[in-house]
Amino acid sequence: MEGSGAGFRKELLSKLLPLHFRDHRTRVSADALQLTAELLRIFVVEAAVRGVRQAQAEDVAQVDVEQLEKVLPQLLLDF
Template identity: 75%
Template sequence: MEGNSGFRKELVSRLLHLHFRDCKTKVSGDALQLMAEFLRIFVLEAAVRGVWQAQAEDLDVVEVDQLEKVLPQLLLDF
């Protein structure tokens, strides 16, 4: 991640191209920037919800179990 600004455009581009059927598909710079911001918000929200879940379970550390519990609702919200 680039400081607090989010994911690098190169990483986002690579992630997107992994799922494109046509290898010639191109993504504009604005679309990459928008997708990077979406990913930043998604990851931040997952972390916050994981903390809330851990607190609800009286735990001091967020582990994969807490993230797995909040993921279904998180995906529905996005």
């Protein structure tokens, strides 16, 4: 996945992040956007990997929402 260009676009993050700021004058630098995009990419990849491991442990051929729901609590604690 690294180097494949997959990830979150900075334009999307620059629109989404301000929705959660209390002060409308808060700005996000380009470096902060890049770091946030990388963190989200790693989070999604880790969720997918853990979902696959959970599906394998359950002898299921396909990852479903159920497997992701099972790994989500620990994933959120790890991040």
